[in-house]
Amino acid sequence: MDIKNYPAEPFRIKVVETVKMSTREERVKAMREAGYNTFLLNSEDVYIDLLTDSGTNAMSDKQWAGMMIGDEAYAGSKNFKHLDATVKELFGFKHMVPTHQGRGAENLLSQIAIKPGQYVPGNMYFTTTRYHQERNGGTFVDIIRDEAHDATLDVAFKGDIDLNKLQKLIDEQGADNIAYVCLAVTVNLAGGQPVSMKNMREVRELTAKHGIKVFYDATRCVENAFYIKEQEEGFADKSIKEIVQEMFSYADGCTMSGKKDCIVNIGGFLCMNDEQLFEEAKELVVVYEGMPSYGGMAGRDMEAMAIGLKESMQYEYIEHRVKQVRYLGEKLKEAGVPIVQPVGGHAVFLDARRFCPHLKQEDFPAQSLAANLFIESGVRSMERGIVSAGRDKNGNNHAPKLETVRLTIPRRVYTYRHMDLVADAVIELYKNKEQIKGLKFAYEPKQLRFFTARFEHK
Incomplete structure (x- = not known):
């Protein structure tokens, strides 16, 4: 991986926000209280927040x-x-x-x-x-x-x-x-x-x-x-x-x-x-x-x-934005972590099917993978699979072919070193993927369930 292919940040940092450094025990407790749904975590408990790039940008x-x-x-x-x-x-x-x-x-x-x-x-x-x-x-x-x-x-x-x-x-x-x-x-x-x-x-x-x-x-x-x-x-x-x-x-x-x-x-x-x-x-x-x-x-x-x-519309801005995401994707790809290819413009998507081959889709592997990533590292991500897909008119789960965890990069917020830390956490979790257990619903809302559903281990 040639670092020369990735441009430096086209901005200077004027304001910083101090973030909490939590212990694994604290994160286990926080995730359990959130019902193994990363949407229900408190922001203050998150170290690197890759839940979404929606509204999480740093303004100029x-x-x-x-x-x-x-x-x-x-x-x-x-x-x-x-x-x-x-x-x-x-x-x-x-x-x-x-x-x-x-x-x-x-x-x-x-x-x-x-x-x-x-x-x-x-x-x-x-x-x-x-x-x-x-x-x-x-x-x-x-x-x-x-x-x-x-x-x-x-x-x-x-x-x-x-x-x-x-x-x-x-x-x-x-x-x-x-x-x-x-x-x-x-x-x-x-x-x-x-x-x-x-x-x-x-x-x-x-x-x-x-x-x-x-x-x-x-x-x-x-x-x-x-x-x-x-x-x-x-x-x-x-x-x-x-x-x-x-x-x-x-x-x-x-x-x-x-x-x-x-x-x-x-x-x-x-x-x-x-x-x-x-x-x-x-x-x-x-x-x-x-x-x-x-x-x-x-x-x-x-x-x-x-x-x-x-x-x-400034080229320097959008080049850095897309290539910072690509940088994370390439680090994971080089380590053998299964991701959706090619790497997209706003996020790296972990392929939960291949990441957790020991789990069936009905075990909500992407949901469990996102929860475990937070527990192990403090990195918050998002499920994008069977839970997000919801149910059809007959009450049956939509079963999309893509069962993923989205690592979504906010604009102008994190550095390449943050991406290194995320990559290290994902790689380490992949080495110990057998610890990731299946989940089931403890509470399932009727609409857009991924936002507020709660889960428990099977």
């Missing part, structure tokens, strides 16, 4: 300065105007509706764009996205390329939509029965896998023939743009901004969680070109979020988001 000096000029007027905030202009400049859509975070945008889109009985094809599900789609009468259909479900395949752009699968769905169900195509850039549950510009263009061409709209889950679109620049022919000399603009030129709109690639702690938005959908979204945002000029966000948060979105 310019973003913090922007927070001080927050216009907290209930209507007509100048910060909304700044955010609105920034989003339109970078994404190119005609209309933007702010929301408190990404799932707020998912809620609005699902209500205004899905009729009961319609299908919503997409390149692999995401938990909250599928929930909103199904809650509004839609049926999610996975049309991602088959390679995305195989953790061992190291191929580029595993997030691509399989055009044959999409065409087959159109032929079988009819274009009128497809609400829209939901295209995620990047694909979280596939391991943070990007989508090629070629695929986006081809999806646009196919859907245009049938009058079907395409909405992106744009949460990590800047990371996706980096992969296009790095790996797709014809884009090496284009800026991240230019690539992002072309990406969105093939869509009718998008949902966005600003807590990721906008490098902030809260906020999101919904974009579209359709005038009627925009009017409907403005009506609903008042019901669920707030006025169309703040949508659940404070003025200061909108200002920080506008600044952060511009900062995310």
Whole structure:
């Protein structure tokens, strides 16, 4: 592993937060009290927090300065105007509706764009996205390329939509029965896998023939743009901004969680070109979020988001961000730890099936692996497998082919030395993987169970 391939941090650290160094006995007690669910741990008990990159970013000096000029007027905030202009400049859509975070945008889109009985094809599900789609009468259909479900395949752009699968769905169900195509850039549950510009263009061409709209889950679109620049022919000399603009030129709109690639702690938005959908979204945002000029966000948060979105387009920033994740992945790969390949843009995904071959999927191996990683090291991660997938309408567990633990790297928070410590902890646990025991539910909520479920050893 050549360290020269990994750029130094393109920033200086001005403020630090002291973290608690706990003992193994303290972590055993904390995990037991949390019901072996890393979401239920207290933050103060965590040493390195890789639960999520959502809202856990470190903001820049310019973003913090922007927070001080927050216009907290209930209507007509100048910060909304700044955010609105920034989003339109970078994404190119005609209309933007702010929301408190990404799932707020998912809620609005699902209500205004899905009729009961319609299908919503997409390149692999995401938990909250599928929930909103199904809650509004839609049926999610996975049309991602088959390679995305195989953790061992190291191929580029595993997030691509399989055009044959999409065409087959159109032929079988009819274009009128497809609400829209939901295209995620990047694909979280596939391991943070990007989508090629070629695929986006081809999806646009196919859907245009049938009058079907395409909405992106744009949460990590800047990371996706980096992969296009790095790996797709014809884009090496284009800026991240230019690539992002072309990406969105093939869509009718998008949902966005600003807590990721906008490098902030809260906020999101919904974009579209359709005038009627925009009017409907403005009506609903008042019901669920707030006025169309703040949508659940404070003025200061909108200002920080506008600044952060511009900062995310800087090549030095996104190169370091993606390659820091890659650094961790390569260290684990060299040690023989089974991970999802290739390494994605926001996280390294441990392949719990191969990590814990002594456990069946019904034993919740990824859930147990995440719990044991915290106990052994103080590193908090997240299950992304059968628990996250939930149950179908008949009450049966969805059993995804990928059973993973996500090591999610916050933006501008940790150093390469932190990644070394995480790698050492995972490698040591892998050497003693037989100690990882299966789990069962002690409490199972009906919806999005992975957030609040509690477990116990079988």
